[in-house]
Amino acid sequence: MEFNGFSEKDFKTFDIEGLDERMKAIQERIQPKFKLIGEELVDYLSASLGNEMFLHIAKHARRSVNPPKDTWLAVANNKRGYKKHPHFQVGLFDDHVFIWLALIYELPNKEKIAEHFLENYRQLSQLPSDYVVSLDHTKKESFPISELSEENLERFRDVKKAEFLIGRHVKSSSNLLNDGEKFIAYTKQTIDMLIPFYKKALSVN
Secondary structure, three states, X not given: OOOOOOOHHHHHHHHOOOHHHHHHHHHHHHHHHHHHHHHHHHHHHHXXXXXXXXXXXXXXXXXXXXXXXXXXXXXXXXXXXXXXXXXXXXXXXXXXXXXXXXXXXXXXXXHHHHHHHHHOHHHHHOOOOOOEEEOOOOOOOOEEHHHOOHHHHHHHHHOOOOOEEEEEEEEOOOHHHHOHHHHHHHHHHHHHHHHHHHHHHHHOO
C-alpha cells in the first residue's frame, strides 16, 4: 500500500458525532495513511539526524466523552513517547493539514529551549513567509511567522502551560493533498527548514 494523499472524506471524519464513531473512522480512514507517512518520515529523519527516530500515532486514549477535533502522528527520538520531547507532527483538523515542529507543555527544560530560541530569534523569524506559529496545540488558530514576537517566546518560557509550534498548514482544498508523493516531498522540505531549531531544542535536554 502506498500513500495517495488525503481526501475530502478524511476531513469529514471530524463531522461524525460520538466518540466511538469518530474514533472508528479515524482508525479506519486516517491512521493507515499516518502509518505510511510516518514510516517514510522516520527513515528520512533518522538519516538526516544520524540517530534512530520513532513513530507515534495519537491514540486519544484519555478521552471518555468528547470526540477529538484533530488527530496526528508524531516522530520523536524516544521510543516510549513523544510529548516530553521536541518532535515533529503531521496531522489533520477538519479544514487543514498541519506540519509542525512541536514543543508542548509537557516538555522539561522548556525555559532553556525558549531562551535558546530567543537568542536565535532573528534566524527563526526569517523562515519563509508561509510558515506559521501556534501557541496551543489543541487549537486550530495560528499566525504567520512575520507576526512572531519575542514576547511569544518569553511567554513560552515563563508560562507553565505555554507551547510553541512552528511549521506549515495546507488547506483541505489544496491540490497538494491529492498527490501523496508531492505531499510527502513538501513535508520533508518543511521539516528540513525546521531541523536546525529541532537540534537547538535537543541540545538543551
